[in-house]
Amino acid sequence: MVRRTYLQRSLVEVLLPDGHKLWDDELRGIDSVLDDEVIVDLVDAALRRRRPRSSSRGRLGTPVVVVLRMLVLKHLRDWSFAECEREVRGSLVYRAFCRIDGERIPDAKTLIRLAALLGPAVLKGIVERLGHVAQARRVVRGHRLRVDTTVVETSIHYPTDSLLLADGVGVLTRTMRCLRAEVADAELEVRDRTRSMARRVFEITQHSRKATAGTGAAVREETKTKMTTLYREIMAITRATVRRGETVSEAVAATVDLGVQALREQLRETVGVVRRVLA
Numbered sequence: 001m002v003r004r005t006y007l008q009r010s011l012v013e014v015l016l017p018d019g020h021k022l023w024d025d026e027l028r029g030i031d032s033v034l035d036d037e038v039i040v041d042l043v044d045a046a047l048r049r050r051r052p053r054s055s056s057r058g059r060l061g062t063p064v065v066v067v068l069r070m071l072v073l074k075h076l077r078d079w080s081f082a083e084c085e086r087e088v089r090g091s092l093v094y095r096a097f098c099r100i101d102g103e104r105i106p107d108a109k110t111l112i113r114l115a116a117l118l119g120p121a122v123l124k125g126i127v128e129r130l131g132h133v134a135q136a137r138r139v140v141r142g143h144r145l146r147v148d149t150t151v152v153e154t155s156i157h158y159p160t161d162s163l164l165l166a167d168g169v170g171v172l173t174r175t176m177r178c179l180r181a182e183v184a185d186a187e188l189e190v191r192d193r194t195r196s197m198a199r200r201v202f203e204i205t206q207h208s209r210k211a212t213a214g215t216g217a218a219v220r221e222e223t224k225t226k227m228t229t230l231y232r233e234i235m236a237i238t239r240a241t242v243r244r245g246e247t248v249s250e251a252v253a254a255t256v257d258l259g260v261q262a263l264r265e266q267l268r269e270t271v272g273v274v275r276r277v278l279a
Contacts, residue, residue, distance in 0.1 A: 002047045002054050004040070005063045006103050022093050030076070031097055034069055038129050043068045046122045047114070062106045067114050069098040070106070081108035081115075161277070162204045162231065165238045166197045168274035172245045175267045182260045183252055191244065193237050200234045238278060245271045 023031075034040075044064045048055045073094065074084040088094040089105045106114070135142040157163055176190040207223050207230070249267050252260055 001056060001058045001060055002044065002050075003060055003063050004044060005065045005099055006101070023097070027093070027097055030072065033130070033133060034065075034072065036129065036133060039126055040064055040068065042122055042125045042129070043118065046117050046119070050117055062110060062114060063099070065099045066106065067111075070111060071115055071118070073098065074111075081111045084108070084111065162201045162234060164277045165234050165274070166194075166201050168270065168277060169197050169238055169241045170194050171270050172241050172267065172274065175263060175270060176245060176248050179248055179252055179260065179263045179267065182257065182263060183255060188248060188251060190248070193241055197234055197237055200230050200237075204230050204234075235278060238274060242271055242274055242278070 047061070047064055047067065051058070054061075070084060070088060073079075073088065074081065077084075077087070079087060085105055085108045088098055088100065095101050095105075131140070131142060134140045173190065173192055173194055180188045180190055204227055207227050245267055249264050249271070252264055255261065255264075
């Protein structure tokens with residue numbers, strides 16, 4: 001069952017009467033902002049949607065203000081969920097900030113599940129409310145927002161010539177298959193050349209590694225010749241796929257279906273991009 005906060009706060013006041021002096025200015029400022037009832041209401045509503053009767057049934061869950069403040073503290077200190085649990089458990093200041101005091105600390109798995117409930121809509125509402133609070137406190141004028149972004153590594157491959165051609169063949173083949181399925185024309189043949197491309201791209205990658213491994217001049221020359229042959233082969237495969245894409249595009253030109261026309265336009269754009277890579 002969802003509850004807004006713990007009923008009493010007393011541990012820090014008993015053990016550390018002047019504990020408020022240990023708070024840094026940043027934490028104190030954030031604490032005052034998080035007391036905003038609108039922000040707490042947004043998180044409260046999200047947690048109540050977890051189950052049909054979360055508002056009135058079940059065991060008592062982690063209070064709303066604790067969830068909000070622990071997640072804010074996690075992002076503020078750049079901790080993992082496990083680190084957040086450990087640091088809050090061992091600090092009277094963090095216990096007071098998170099409104100936990102002498103109660104049990106939610107474990108990392110609980111925090112992960114609760115954080116998943118606060119989706120983009122909730123975060124957007126919180127950010128909008130923070131903007132209004134900042135305007136009311138005359139921190140910002142609210143005319144323009146500047147965001148400090150972080151670059152995060154993602155799983156993309158380096159755009160080499162061979163990989164770009166392989167990607168082009170893959171997209172063209174996939175689009176042509178979708179077109180054939182839409183028009184239900186069995187005579188609209190689409191040949192899949194992606195496996196041939198992938199095999200040659202793999203060989204190019206292997207040979208390029210050999211060429212930079214400090215080998216002799218004869219081996220480097222042999223590798224260069226082999227790579228030239230492989231590049232000519234993948235360019236021939238790409239040209240054949242492009243020609244087939246243009247043929248398919250012309251074959252469905254008279255179709256009035258909007259979905260088919262959208263796919264045809266996508267196919268034409270991809271053909272143009274792949275031709276630029278070939279050039």
